[in-house]
Amino acid sequence: MQYKLPISIIIISLFASLASTAPKGAKRLSDLDQDKNGQINFEEFSKTQLERFSNLDKNSDGIISQDEFLMPVSNHFKKLDLNADGAIEKEEARKVMRSKKQKMKKKRKRDRKKSSNKR
Numbered sequence: 538m539q540y541k542l543p544i545s546i547i548i549i550s551l552f553a554s555l556a557s558t559a560p561k562g563a564k565r566l567s568d569l570d571q572d573k574n575g576q577i578n579f580e581e582f583s584k585t586q587l588e589r590f591s592n593l594d595k596n597s598d599g600i601i602s603q604d605e606f607l608m609p610v611s612n613h614f615k616k617l618d619l620n621a622d623g624a625i626e627k628e629e630a631r632k633v634m635r636s637k638k639q640k641m642k643k644k645r646k647r648d649r650k651k652s653s654n655k656r
Contacts (some may be wrong), residue, residue, distance in 0.1 A: 569585050593601045597607065615621075619629045647652045 546577060566577065569581050571580075571581050571584075590601065591597075593605050593608070595605050614625070617625045617629060617633050620626075
């Protein structure tokens with residue numbers, strides 16, 4: 538069965554996800570502010586949200602089905618389910634978290650190196 542979600546619910550949920558984490562959310566909100574005036578006007582918001590809508594609407598029919606809406610979550614689940622058994626065990630989650638932590642450390646090191654090279 539295919540569900541149709543009102544666009545207002547989708548826009549609200551997508552906008553809420555932008556601000557869900559402070560540093561990352563602040564960056565995303567800053568990215569929305571295309572004219573860099575410290576405010577997000579309707580045109581800036583609408584353009585970005587329509588792009589996100591289009592990204593979710595995989596078959597381009599103008600409707601985001603439940604399957605399309607949940608696809609990012611499904612993809613995230615698949616990344617966590619390392620042995621592809623349809624379940625995420627605690628050890629799988631730990632491995633993924635360790636891997637992300639190591640990647641973040643490497644990225645911070647690179648960023649520090651870049652900023653010190655600029656001085």
